[in-house]
Amino acid sequence: MRAEEHRELRLALGAYVLGDLPAAERAELEGHLEGCAECRAEAAALGSVGQLLALADPARFSRPAPLPPAELGDRVAAMIGSERRARRGQRRRRGFGFALAGAAAAAAAVLAIVVFAGGEGSGPGPAQQVEFGSLPAAVEISATLQPHAFGTEIHMYVKGARSGTLCRVFLRDRQGRAFSAGSFRYRWGDDSDAVLSSALDLSRTGSIDIHVGGRTYSAPVGQGTAAATWKSTEEDI
Amino acid sequence: MVELSSERDVREAYAAHSGELYGFALRSLGDAGLAEEAVQETFVRAWRAGERFDPQIASLRTWLFAILRNVVIDLGRARAARPKLSGEGGVEPSVEPLEQALLSWQVEEAMRRIGEDHRRVLVETHYRGRPYAEVAEELGVPEGTVKSRVYYGLRALRVVLEEMGYEG
Numbered sequence: 269m270r271a272e273e274h275r276e277l278r279l280a281l282g283a284y285v286l287g288d289l290p291a292a293e294r295a296e297l298e299g300h301l302e303g304c305a306e307c308r309a310e311a312a313a314l315g316s317v318g319q320l321l322a323l324a325d326p327a328r329f330s331r332p333a334p335l336p337p338a339e340l341g342d343r344v345a346a347m348i349g350s351e352r353r354a355r356r357g358q359r360r361r362r363g364f365g366f367a368l369a370g371a372a373a374a375a376a377a378v379l380a381i382v383v384f385a386g387g388e389g390s391g392p393g394p395a396q397q398v399e400f401g402s403l404p405a406a407v408e409i410s411a412t413l414q415p416h417a418f419g420t421e422i423h424m425y426v427k428g429a430r431s432g433t434l435c436r437v438f439l440r441d442r443q444g445r446a447f448s449a450g451s452f453r454y455r456w457g458d459d460s461d462a463v464l465s466s467a468l469d470l471s472r473t474g475s476i477d478i479h480v481g482g483r484t485y486s487a488p489v490g491q492g493t494a495a496a497t498w499k500s501t502e503e504d505i
Numbered sequence: 506m507v508e509l510s511s512e513r514d515v516r517e518a519y520a521a522h523s524g525e526l527y528g529f530a531l532r533s534l535g536d537a538g539l540a541e542e543a544v545q546e547t548f549v550r551a552w553r554a555g556e557r558f559d560p561q562i563a564s565l566r567t568w569l570f571a572i573l574r575n576v577v578i579d580l581g582r583a584r585a586a587r588p589k590l591s592g593e594g595g596v597e598p599s600v601e602p603l604e605q606a607l608l609s610w611q612v613e614e615a616m617r618r619i620g621e622d623h624r625r626v627l628v629e630t631h632y633r634g635r636p637y638a639e640v641a642e643e644l645g646v647p648e649g650t651v652k653s654r655v656y657y658g659l660r661a662l663r664v665v666l667e668e669m670g671y672e673g
Contacts, residue, residue, distance in 0.1 A: 279653040
């Protein structure tokens with residue numbers, strides 16, 4: 269086998285494995301392959317890569333790789349930070365759900381929005397507690413929303429769903445557009461709140477939705493509802 | 506050695522791998538919002554399970570991809586189980602099996618990483634099915650050069666895929 273011939277034919281292996289060689293060249297190369305273990309191995313290696321080409325979409329790889337938004341890293345860091353704090357303060361945080369989710373509360377369509385101070389100027393605004401109404405018996409859902417520079421931190425409390433149920437949470441702005449706040453799995457006996465975050469600012473949030481086991485529950489959030497409640501009270505007077 | 510016990514470790518892991526993880530999440534979920542959610546959930550789960558991460562068994566990248574895979578499956582199930590949200594628009598369930606989506610994403614990502622000359626001839630000859638002579642004329646190079654670029658392009662693709670963990 270001449271080195272020159274080997275080198276030249278080797279360069280045709282790409283076209284060969286892709287089935288692009290004209291018949292005469294293909295026959296010549298196959299003759300060479302019979303006597304050249306090195307080229308046979310190379311053809312096999314390139315052939316397996318060649319088969320993968322069909323999986324790739326040139327319209328996709330011709331564009332630059334999509335990048336996550338810059339603030340996603342901050343959201344991840346904030347979420348982990350708040351979960352770490354939540355673990356420490358879990359005992360302290362419990363109780364919201366219990367305190368407010370009594371029998372009377374469960375019957376009402378839309379319950380209460382309790383606005384309380386965020387304490388020690390810890391965030392850009394006060395946290396809000398939201399209660400979900402129209403829930404099946406024995407199910408309790410509540411949320412505490414805390415504004416942040418990155419968006420909204422959400423402490424979601426669920427009780428009474430089937431263990432292992434996937435829960436997905438969305439905030440909606442006043443136009444009804446949904447902003448994902450992530451998902452978590454409800455575990456029976458795990459009496460803690462899930463810590464989530466969404467890019468939507470609390471000040472622009474109109475409602476919060478939670479999908480639990482194929483059903484969706486929604487609760488109003490923020491000034492819009494508070495103002496409406498206040499206004500109707502005024503009219504009553 | 507990378508660990509994931511502290512928030513700083515997670516930040517470093519995020520800086521190193523979030524781009525790839527997001528690329529795959531977007532490829533398999535087909536929705537930017539869900540892809541962000543998947544990446545976020547992946548790092549939170551990684552942090553929660555940080556003590557179980559063992560670099561002797563798998564690289565951090567491999568481990569994160571394994572977590573993301575599970576997250577994507579969970580998100581896919583959740584999406585299948587609920588009615589479409591009016592506000593989300595354009596979210597279609599992925600019909601592609603996840604393993605194939607992963608492989609497709611790997612090949613596309615590898616294609617981005619090989620040289621422009623190599624990518625170009627593969628696109629023109631293989632994906633567009635154009636004759637080598639025509640492509641050679643358009644590029645102003647001998648036909649033999651197009652042929653050798655196809656060869657070196659496939660070799661480069663193989664090297665990049667192996668770096669990304671492909672074992673074929």
